[in-house]
Amino acid sequence: xxxxxxxDKMKCEDIxxxxxxxxxxxxxxxxxxxxxxxxxxxxxxxxxxKTMKETISFTRRMSETEKVPxxxxxxxxxEIHIRYERRIKSETFAPPEASKYNxxxxxxx
Amino acid sequence: MESRQETxxxxxxxxxxxxxxxELIRMTGGRIYNLGFKLLRNKEDASDLMQxxxxxxxxxxxxxxxxxxxxxxxxxxxxxxxxxxxxREKNQKVSTDEIKEAYDNSMVKEMPDWTxxxxxxxxxxxxKDLLNRAIDSLPSKYRSVFVLHDMEGFxxxxxxxxxxxxxxxxxxxxxxxxxxxxxxxxxxxxxGHKAQVGxx
Numbered sequence: 001x002x003x004x005x006x007x008d009k010m011k012c013e014d015i016x017x018x019x020x021x022x023x024x025x026x027x028x029x030x031x032x033x034x035x036x037x038x039x040x041x042x043x044x045x046x047x048x049x050k051t052m053k054e055t056i057s058f059t060r061r062m063s064e065t066e067k068v069p070x071x072x073x074x075x076x077x078x079e080i081h082i083r084y085e086r087r088i089k090s091e092t093f094a095p096p097e098a099s100k101y102n103x104x105x106x107x108x109x
Numbered sequence: 110m111e112s113r114q115e116t117x118x119x120x121x122x123x124x125x126x127x128x129x130x131x132e133l134i135r136m137t138g139g140r141i142y143n144l145g146f147k148l149l150r151n152k153e154d155a156s157d158l159m160q161x162x163x164x165x166x167x168x169x170x171x172x173x174x175x176x177x178x179x180x181x182x183x184x185x186x187x188x189x190x191x192x193x194x195x196x197r198e199k200n201q202k203v204s205t206d207e208i209k210e211a212y213d214n215s216m217v218k219e220m221p222d223w224t225x226x227x228x229x230x231x232x233x234x235x236x237k238d239l240l241n242r243a244i245d246s247l248p249s250k251y252r253s254v255f256v257l258h259d260m261e262g263f264x265x266x267x268x269x270x271x272x273x274x275x276x277x278x279x280x281x282x283x284x285x286x287x288x289x290x291x292x293x294x295x296x297x298x299x300x301g302h303k304a305q306v307g308x309x
Contacts, residue, residue, distance in 0.1 A: 020284035024265070047222035054224045055291040056259055059244065062237055063260040068142040072156040076134055076163050083167055084127045 010038045015045045019052055119179050123170050130170075134163055137180050141187050147256045148191040150245050158194070162187040177270070184263075185271045188253055192272075195249035205248050211289040220291075223298040236297065243293040247286055254279055255286040 015038060021027050022035055039045045115136065121129035141162055145155035165186050166173075173182055223229055228236070247255060257268045258279065265283070269276045 016288075020287055021280065026265070026280070044219055047220060050222050050224045051220065051291050051295065052287060054229070055287060055294055058231070058236075058294075059240060059255075059259060059290065060262075061231055062240060063143075063147060065139065065143050066146050066152070066155075068138050068159070069152075069156070072142065072159060073134070073138060075156070076138070076160050077131060079160055079164055080127065080130060080134070080167050083164065084125075087125070 010034055012038075012042060012045055015039065015042070016048060019048060022049075023052060023056065115179050116175070119170070119173065119175070122167075123173075130167060133179065137183055138163075140180065141183055144184060144187055144256070144261065145191060147244075147260055148188070148253060149194065150241075154194070158187055158191055161190050165190070181267065181271070184257075184261075188257065188271055192249055192253055195252070205250075208248065208251055208285050208289050211285065211292045214288075214292060220295045221298070223295060226298050228298065236294075239293065239297055240290065243290050247289065251282050251286045251289075254282040255290075258283045259287070 015022075015035060018027065018031075018035065022032060027035070039049055115133070118129045118133050118136075122133060138159065142155050142159045145158035145162075146152060149155055149158060162183060166183055173179065177185075231237075244252065244255065253272060254268060254274075257263045257271060258265065263271070265276050265279050268274070268283075269279045272279070274282075
C-alpha cells in the first residue's frame with residue numbers, strides 16, 4: 001500500500017531524471033519498484049524507457065571494432081624502439097664524472 | 110582485473126625488456142586504437158593517438174603503480190590525450206546548452222515510441238550515419254563520458270576515475286548525452302527520416 005502511494009507521488013519528471021540510473025541498475029530495489037509501477041501505468045514514461053533502452057543498445061551495437069592497420073602497429077613499434085635505443089645510449093655513454101659520482105655515492109651507502 | 114600475464118609483462122617492461130612492452134602493445138593495441146576512433150571519429154587521429162599513448166606509457170611506465178589494470182591506465186592516458194586534442198580543436202557542432210535543452214525537452218515534450226517503426230532496424234545505414242553524426246557533434250566532455258560508459262562499457266566509478274570527475278558528474282553527462290541522442294532519433298522518425306544533426 002505504501003509503495004502504491006509512493007508510485008502515485010512519482011511524477012514523469014522524476015522518471016525522466018532517474019531513467020539512466022534505472023537502466024544502469026544504479027537504484028535501490030524499492031525505488032526501482034516504484035518506478036516500474038509508474039512506468040507500467042504511464043504511456044509516456046513507458047515510451048521513454050523503451051526509446052532510451054534502444055538508443056543505448058543501438059549505439060553499443062554500432063561500436064564495431066576496427067582492426068588496427070599493420071602499418072600503424074609497426075609505426076608504434078618503431079617509435080618505441082627509437083626511445084629504447086636512446087635510453088640504452090644514454091645509459092651506456094653516461095658522462096664519466098657522473099659515473100664516478102654515482103660509484104662514490106654507492107660506496108658511502 | 111589485470112591478468113597475471115599482463116602483470117608479468119609490465120614488470121619485465123619496467124626492467125627495460127622491450128619485447129615485453131611490444132607484447133603489451135600487441136595485447137592492448139586494438140582496444141586503444143578503437144577507443145581513439147570512437148573519441149576522435151577518424152582513423153588518422155586514432156592512429157596518432159595510439160602512437161602518442163604508447164610513447165607516453167613507455168616513458169612513464171615507472172609511475173604505473175598497479176592500482177588499476179595496465180589497460181585501464183592506458184585508457185586513462187589515451188582519453189586524456191584525446192580530450193586535449195578535442196579541446197584544442199573545439200570542433201563540436203552543438204553547444205553544451207543544446208545538450209541541456211534536450212534534457213529539458215525530455216521533461217516537457219512527449220516523444221512517441223519509435224521502436225516499432227519499420228525504419229528502426231540495425232541495417233538502416235541512414236540511421237547509423239545519423240547517430241554517428243550525433244555522437245560526433247557531442248561536446249568533448251559529454252562524448253568522452255558517453256564513449257567510455259555506453260560504448261566501451263566501463264562502470265561509472267571507473268569513468269569517474271579515468272576522467273578525474275565525480276561519479277554524479279559522470280552520471281549527469283551520461284544521462285544528458287543519452288537524452289540528446291534519443292531526441293535526434295525521435296526527430297528522425299518525426300520528420301520522415303530527414304532529421305538534421307548538429308547546430309547548423
